[in-house]
Amino acid sequence: MAKKILAKLLKIKFNKENREPSVHDSPKTAAILLAPALLLMTFIIFYPLIRAFILAFYNLNLTQPNNTAFVFLENFRIMFRDETFWVVFKNTFIFTFTTVSISLLLGLIIAIVFDQLPKKYAGYRGIILVPWVIPGIVVGYLFMYMFDVEVGIINFFLQKIHIIENYLPWLMRDKLAMASIIIAHIWNQTPFFILMITAGLKAIPRDVQEAAYVEGASRWQEFRHVTLPFLKGILVISSLLMVIRNINNFPIIFTMTGGGPANATTTAAVYIYKIAFEQYQLGYASAVGVIWVFALLALSIAYIKSLQKDF
Amino acid sequence: MIERKFSILWYGALAAILLFTVIWTLFPMFWMLVTSLKTNLDVFQVPPTILPQDPSLKSYENLIFGSTPIYKYFINSVITSLGTVFISIILATLAGYALSRLRFRFRKAISIGVLVTQMFPLVVLLIPLYLLYVKTHLLNTYIGLILGFTSFSIPFGIWMIKGFVDSVPIEIEEAAMVDGCSRFQAMRMVVLPLILPGIVATGVFAFLDAWNNLLFPLTLVNDISMKTLPPGMILAFGGEFKHDWSGMMAASTIISIPVVVVFILLQRYLVEGLTGGAVKG
Numbered sequence: 001m002a003k004k005i006l007a008k009l010l011k012i013k014f015n016k017e018n019r020e021p022s023v024h025d026s027p028k029t030a031a032i033l034l035a036p037a038l039l040l041m042t043f044i045i046f047y048p049l050i051r052a053f054i055l056a057f058y059n060l061n062l063t064q065p066n067n068t069a070f071v072f073l074e075n076f077r078i079m080f081r082d083e084t085f086w087v088v089f090k091n092t093f094i095f096t097f098t099t100v101s102i103s104l105l106l107g108l109i110i111a112i113v114f115d116q117l118p119k120k121y122a123g124y125r126g127i128i129l130v131p132w133v134i135p136g137i138v139v140g141y142l143f144m145y146m147f148d149v150e151v152g153i154i155n156f157f158l159q160k161i162h163i164i165e166n167y168l169p170w171l172m173r174d175k176l177a178m179a180s181i182i183i184a185h186i187w188n189q190t191p192f193f194i195l196m197i198t199a200g201l202k203a204i205p206r207d208v209q210e211a212a213y214v215e216g217a218s219r220w221q222e223f224r225h226v227t228l229p230f231l232k233g234i235l236v237i238s239s240l241l242m243v244i245r246n247i248n249n250f251p252i253i254f255t256m257t258g259g260g261p262a263n264a265t266t267t268a269a270v271y272i273y274k275i276a277f278e279q280y281q282l283g284y285a286s287a288v289g290v291i292w293v294f295a296l297l298a299l300s301i302a303y304i305k306s307l308q309k310d311f
Numbered sequence: 312m313i314e315r316k317f318s319i320l321w322y323g324a325l326a327a328i329l330l331f332t333v334i335w336t337l338f339p340m341f342w343m344l345v346t347s348l349k350t351n352l353d354v355f356q357v358p359p360t361i362l363p364q365d366p367s368l369k370s371y372e373n374l375i376f377g378s379t380p381i382y383k384y385f386i387n388s389v390i391t392s393l394g395t396v397f398i399s400i401i402l403a404t405l406a407g408y409a410l411s412r413l414r415f416r417f418r419k420a421i422s423i424g425v426l427v428t429q430m431f432p433l434v435v436l437l438i439p440l441y442l443l444y445v446k447t448h449l450l451n452t453y454i455g456l457i458l459g460f461t462s463f464s465i466p467f468g469i470w471m472i473k474g475f476v477d478s479v480p481i482e483i484e485e486a487a488m489v490d491g492c493s494r495f496q497a498m499r500m501v502v503l504p505l506i507l508p509g510i511v512a513t514g515v516f517a518f519l520d521a522w523n524n525l526l527f528p529l530t531l532v533n534d535i536s537m538k539t540l541p542p543g544m545i546l547a548f549g550g551e552f553k554h555d556w557s558g559m560m561a562a563s564t565i566i567s568i569p570v571v572v573v574f575i576l577l578q579r580y581l582v583e584g585l586t587g588g589a590v591k592g
Contacts, residue, residue: 029494034409038406040402041462046428048437114329127336128332130571130574131339135566141548142343143339145556187339196585196586199586219321250434251523251541272432282438289432289434299430
């Protein structure tokens with residue numbers, strides 16, 4: 001399995017070799033330039049990754065470090081029978097899918113609308129991108145405050161416009177809590193899509209758009225048959241990247257709900273953190289992590305493939 | 312250029328979306344700022360007031376002069392973020408250049424390996440990393456945190472720089488080398504100035520990630536005096552202070568200001584970096 005994936009990875013052709021080796025290439029130069037980065041990455045990424053795969057076969061509890069034992073597949077056996085593991089799987093899927101698809105759609109609409117504005121307003125576009133750099137922990141606390149049952153402005157507003165009758169305990173009910181964290185992430189991530197899609201829109205040749213207009217295409221037809229095909233690559237790539245990012249997302253959920261109520265908003269990264277650093281079951285947490293590494297590897301291959309196809 | 316005819320309906324729809332976008336984007340940040348200037352008495356008022364009744368900097372004063380050593384967190388954040396920027400820029404530039412320009416065995420394997428590392432769940436790496444840090448006494452150290460932060464910014468930076476170097480015509484460099492420059496001279500005097508936007512972008516991304524990172528300092532630091540702002544905030548507003556909304560929003564504002572300033576000043580590089588290098592590959 002692993003061999004197959006590796007073979008597949010290596011077969012992927014990268015950046016078609018358009019440049020022949022130039023003046024005096026020596027492997028020694030390459031080694032000198034690459035060594036510092038690769039050494040550091042070995043220490044901080046590759047070694048820990050391999051160690052995580054090994055730890056997955058051990059029973060290692062930080063509170064009883066002397067009881068460490070090789071248990072082979074025991075962690076995986078427990079995991080697949082653990083209801084929480086599957087709940088987390090479902091949560092991660094719902095959370096990631098909803099967040100990315102809504103952010104993508106919003107980003108698309110907003111990017112197109114802002115693209116229609118006269119050039120002199122282009123500078124203001126920067127302001128709508130700001131949520132993207134706001135620290136996750138701030139986004140988490142800010143939305144926790146706005147969704148608060150007593151002082152939250154969202155309850156007040158929704159009651160004012162008669163959408164709800166009584167204040168809702170957003171962060172204390174399963175589905176409402178999930179909706180709340182999704183909304184916070186959409187606020188945080190839509191700018192990324194706006195940014196990428198705006199860049200994509202700029203790359204569409206003007207004459208193609210004008211030709212469509214001259215031919216009598218409606219606005220919708222132009223969008224469907226000119227804009228969308230041009231944007232397809234960038235939409236696929238940004239979505240895949242954000243799917244991967246969201247599976248690994250941690251700070252907003254951790255601060256807003258801590259994964260609660262009762263695991264209703266626990267996604268992959270939060271779950272692994274809790275097992276490892278709140279219950280101190282490092283072996284078991286590594287086993288769960290290994291499963292997610294494989295899931296993400298599959299997504300990464302899709303990502304790399306679409307990178308090549310579209311650029 | 313041909314201009315489309317605009318109908319009233321189309322204008323109306325555009326205006327509505329614009330208005331929605333601006334409110335949706337700015338209101339939460341506006342609300343954060345307003346709440347930070349209110350007193351908690353004010354915060355709990357029903358109906359809530361849009362502007363503070365009597366604006367006060369009390370929450371900021373409490374943060375700065377109170378029991379929370381926020382200035383210490385702030386300094387720790389600045390040191391670790393800048394350290395991350397420094398190391399990432401240097402190592403990523405060297406490696407990114409090599410992967411773009413030089414031809415050697417395993418080049419593709421290394422390129423893909425670097426790209427794939429960005430997809431790993433960092434929390435999985437954190438478990439062995441924690442054990443490693445215990446053994447090497449890197450827990451509660453600046454260097455430990457900085458190395459942790461670079462696990463994102465170095466691979467990300469390498470790909471960004473590689474993208475930028477790819478777009479520099481090799482002929483320029485060859486011309487310099489024919490004129491008697493060594494490879495390193497050509498790199499420093501010809502390539503480096505041309506890929507400067509990519510280097511700045513690498514630095515900005517490294518800064519943003521390090522400044523915003525919660526996971527690493529939360530686990531790799533347990534000494535209060537070594538905490539950075541995000542875990543410091545969890546410490547300050549968890550538990551009994553959970554309802555000090557004004558203080559929480561004041562702290563949020565303090566943490567956000569540096570990244571927003573950096574973003575506004577260097578936005579151009581970020582956009583260029585993302586669309587020209589990193590994501591495009």
